[in-house]
Amino acid sequence: MLADDLLALFRSDVVDTAAPYLWSDTEVWGYMNDAYRMFVRRIGGIPDTSSALTRLVLAPGQPTSAVSPLILRFRSAYLLSDGTELKIVNEAGLPTLTTSDYGQLNTQRRSLLQGKVTHMVTGMDRNAARGLVRWVRIPDRADTVQLSVQRLPLDTVEPGFEFGEIGEEHHEHLMLWMKARAYGKQDAECFDRGRRDEYTQQFNAYCAQAKAEWNRYKSHSMSVAYGGL
Template structure:
């Protein structure tokens, strides 16, 4: 669906088709963009392996930690440019338990494993093991939030997620519209019903702790091979 279609659907759902409308197009468009953010948080709506600024990292010899774009929620796959076989996904805890001195640069070599960590601002950091001993590149597959250029602005813009996730976006618009403290439009019961429909379709919003665990792959690991 494109923005103009979603605006028509939203107006019909809001019973707001007569002029002058109760809610402006900028307001409804803003709520649609909020809904896109919510879907990405609840359903990991954007899987990306091709955007160079997001999915390609240069490896520097003897550098083990790489800061990721802040739009990334979770790294799914990592592959070196020099090797068609993806690196093995891991966790810091399992590295500590099973591989001695994995974070010592004197054990440098071709990276075999990766895991996600966070910096002091809670931004995701990709860690490769062992320390790389040559320059290379990494190709990533990630789940991410929208880029600024992907939000709905022009009439023919389309949400940056699979088509089957589009139609329910207007439930979020209805929730936000009737939750506004306005004597003419405030209807908390209708707002709650719209929110429940949105939640039933896309799932509950994860907590900050749940998002952190997802980003760090904290619940998953594989058996390592010593290097």
């Protein structure tokens, strides 16, 4: 479904098809974009191992690298040069992170040592450094890190947009959040607390159902071994 079709369907459902509109096109496009991103956020993000934001450049002597704020979760990371998998650790877990060097345990919390990168540290101060990850150790050579992530949509909804990153079965259900936003508009002709809350609950329930279905799809099926004749 094209975004233009969803806009027309929204106007038909809320009976706002003649100008002057209760909700301007600018407002409706904003509601649609928010609904798209909110749906993806609620189901845990879009799996990605191939877009540009999944590759990070390691620069010698640089302790951090910039990452996209669209990333919701880091699933794995490895060095492209030799395939070494990096351990992903949250900033809060660093005090307990140690490495063994010839039998001696060394803390890695504020390691200034340069060498081969072994860990990617996430969860730094989100207000100041949401778009950064830190390396342990500080890289001593140039390399590239390949990520597997869960992320928000790459593109903004606009006329002609196709919702290619989510299944077509979800497209019309984005209207639930669009209606919740529309009826929450602080305007005497638009605001309707009951409808806003109703559509919010319906959207939340649909997202929970979609996430549960996705989790079942991802889960490993039990293998069954059959004996020969």
